[in-house]
Amino acid sequence: MKAGAKPATGFTWPEAVCASVRNLPEHDRLWVALSGGLDSVLLLHLVVHCHQGRVPVGAIHINHQLQSNAGDTEAHCRAECKALGVPVIVRPVTVEKNGTESGPGGIEEAARNARYQVFEELLEAGDLLLMAHHADDQAETMLFRFLRGSGVAGLAGMPRSRALGAGELVRPLLEFERAGLVACARQAGLSWVEDPSNADEGYDRNYLRHAILPRLRSRWPGLTRRLKHTSSACAESEQLHQRLASLQLGELMDDAGRLSVEGVQALSDAERKNLLFWWIRTSGSPVPTLADWGQVANDLLYAGDDREPELRGAGFSVRRFQGWLWLVPDPAEFPDSDILLEPGESVRWGEWYVRLEPVAGANPENAAKPIRISTRQGGETLRPHPGGPSRRLKTWFQEQGVPPWERPRMPLFFAVSEGEEELVAVGDLWCSDQYSGDAHAAGWRLVVERDCD
Incomplete structure (x- = not known):
C-alpha cells in the first residue's frame, strides 16, 4: 500500500485501542517490534500517538533475510520511523533451521528464536517491548499448541506481558480481532508491506490461518471469543x-x-x-x-x-x-592435562576459579612451591588434620557426601617439592592450614572459588 506516514486528515484513533496501548506496566522507555506488516505498523502509530513526548519511543526491526522483499521491507520500516521521528534499530540475523524439525515449520521456529535473542540482548531494565499480536494470533497459537499436544500452560496462549531479557514484553492488542485492526489501519491511511511467506501454507500457522480457522469460524462464528474463554480458564x-x-x-x-x-x-x-x-x-x-x-x-x-x-x-x-x-x-570443560598454578595468577578449571596469593606480612623470600592441579586418578590420600592419620580420598569423599558425579571433576591441588608431592587442597571442601587462613607455613594462600551460575 502507498500512503503517508501520518494518519489521514480528520481521522480519530478509536479510544478502546488507545486505552489498551496506554495501559502499560511502569517503564522508562518503549520499543515497538516493527516487522513492517499491518499489525506492527499500526501499533507503532498508536504508540507514537499515545506516548511520544512523554517517554522515549523507539522501534526494532529484525531482518531475517529470508524473503525476496526483505530489503524493501527494511527500507519501508526506516522510512516510516523517520517520518514519525522515531529512532529505529535494524538488526539482520542469520536463521539456522532447527535440527529437530524439517520443512518450513523448522525455519519458522528458528526465525522466531533468532529475533527473540536479539530482543533479549537489546532490552535494558525499565524497557518495554511492545508486540502487535492480536486475538486472531492468539487463536492460531492455541490451536497450534493443541495440535502439538501442549498441556494447560500451552493452551493458556500468549500472556499479555512477561519478562524478556532485562526488560518486559507486552502485547497491548491481544484483545482485538484482526478485522477491526485492518479497518482501523485503512481508515488511518497507513502503509505497510505484505510478507509473501504469509500465503505459504507450508508453514503451520499459515495453514491454520488460511485453511482451518475460516472453516471453523463459518461453523462457529464466535470461535475467537470461545477460545479466549478457554485461554483464560487454562x-x-x-x-x-x-x-x-x-x-x-x-x-x-x-x-x-x-x-x-x-x-x-x-x-x-x-x-x-x-x-x-x-x-x-x-x-x-x-x-x-x-x-x-x-x-x-x-x-x-x-x-x-x-x-x-x-x-x-x-x-x-x-x-x-x-x-x-x-x-x-552441565559441567564446564576443563583442561585435558594437569596445569601448574603460578603465584599471582588466576586459573579457570572447569567451573572453578583458582589463584595463589601472598599473605600480608609474609617473607617475600619465601617462594611459593609449585602447585599442580589435577583430578582424581585413584589411590590419593590426604591428611585432614595436622599430625592426624592419612585418609583415602575415595573414603573421605563418601564421608563428606560428595555426589558421585562430582568426584571425578573435583580439582585436586598438589604442592610439589624436591620431586615429592603432597595433596594440600580438594576443591573448596578442604585446604591444608599451610595454604589457608594466615598461611604462616607457606606464606601463600590458596583461593578456590566455584562458579555456581
Missing part, C-alpha cells in the same frame, strides 16, 4: 498449578535447592509431575518434553540404591543421591 488453572508447586517446594526443598525423595514419593503422580516441572522451570532451565513423566518420576524415585537414575535436559540433569533429587547443570 491460564487460571496454570496459576493454581504454580501455586501448588510453590507450596510443595517450600516444604520439600532444602536451602541447597534439592528435593526430598521421600517427600516427593508421598505425592500423587499428577503432583509429582507438576512439582518437577516447576522445580526445573524456576531454576531457569528449559523443561524437557517427555512422553511419560510418570515413568521418569518412578525411575528417579524408586530405582535401586545401586543405580544412578538420571533425567537429561538441555544444559542440566536431574540426579538422585542420598535421599535427595539434585538439579545439576
Whole structure:
C-alpha cells in the first residue's frame, strides 16, 4: 500500500485501542517490534500517538533475510520511523533451521528464536517491548499448541506481558480481532508491506490461518471469543498449578535447592509431575518434553540404591543421591592435562576459579612451591588434620557426601617439592592450614572459588 506516514486528515484513533496501548506496566522507555506488516505498523502509530513526548519511543526491526522483499521491507520500516521521528534499530540475523524439525515449520521456529535473542540482548531494565499480536494470533497459537499436544500452560496462549531479557514484553492488542485492526489501519491511511511467506501454507500457522480457522469460524462464528474463554480458564488453572508447586517446594526443598525423595514419593503422580516441572522451570532451565513423566518420576524415585537414575535436559540433569533429587547443570570443560598454578595468577578449571596469593606480612623470600592441579586418578590420600592419620580420598569423599558425579571433576591441588608431592587442597571442601587462613607455613594462600551460575 502507498500512503503517508501520518494518519489521514480528520481521522480519530478509536479510544478502546488507545486505552489498551496506554495501559502499560511502569517503564522508562518503549520499543515497538516493527516487522513492517499491518499489525506492527499500526501499533507503532498508536504508540507514537499515545506516548511520544512523554517517554522515549523507539522501534526494532529484525531482518531475517529470508524473503525476496526483505530489503524493501527494511527500507519501508526506516522510512516510516523517520517520518514519525522515531529512532529505529535494524538488526539482520542469520536463521539456522532447527535440527529437530524439517520443512518450513523448522525455519519458522528458528526465525522466531533468532529475533527473540536479539530482543533479549537489546532490552535494558525499565524497557518495554511492545508486540502487535492480536486475538486472531492468539487463536492460531492455541490451536497450534493443541495440535502439538501442549498441556494447560500451552493452551493458556500468549500472556499479555512477561519478562524478556532485562526488560518486559507486552502485547497491548491481544484483545482485538484482526478485522477491526485492518479497518482501523485503512481508515488511518497507513502503509505497510505484505510478507509473501504469509500465503505459504507450508508453514503451520499459515495453514491454520488460511485453511482451518475460516472453516471453523463459518461453523462457529464466535470461535475467537470461545477460545479466549478457554485461554483464560487454562491460564487460571496454570496459576493454581504454580501455586501448588510453590507450596510443595517450600516444604520439600532444602536451602541447597534439592528435593526430598521421600517427600516427593508421598505425592500423587499428577503432583509429582507438576512439582518437577516447576522445580526445573524456576531454576531457569528449559523443561524437557517427555512422553511419560510418570515413568521418569518412578525411575528417579524408586530405582535401586545401586543405580544412578538420571533425567537429561538441555544444559542440566536431574540426579538422585542420598535421599535427595539434585538439579545439576552441565559441567564446564576443563583442561585435558594437569596445569601448574603460578603465584599471582588466576586459573579457570572447569567451573572453578583458582589463584595463589601472598599473605600480608609474609617473607617475600619465601617462594611459593609449585602447585599442580589435577583430578582424581585413584589411590590419593590426604591428611585432614595436622599430625592426624592419612585418609583415602575415595573414603573421605563418601564421608563428606560428595555426589558421585562430582568426584571425578573435583580439582585436586598438589604442592610439589624436591620431586615429592603432597595433596594440600580438594576443591573448596578442604585446604591444608599451610595454604589457608594466615598461611604462616607457606606464606601463600590458596583461593578456590566455584562458579555456581
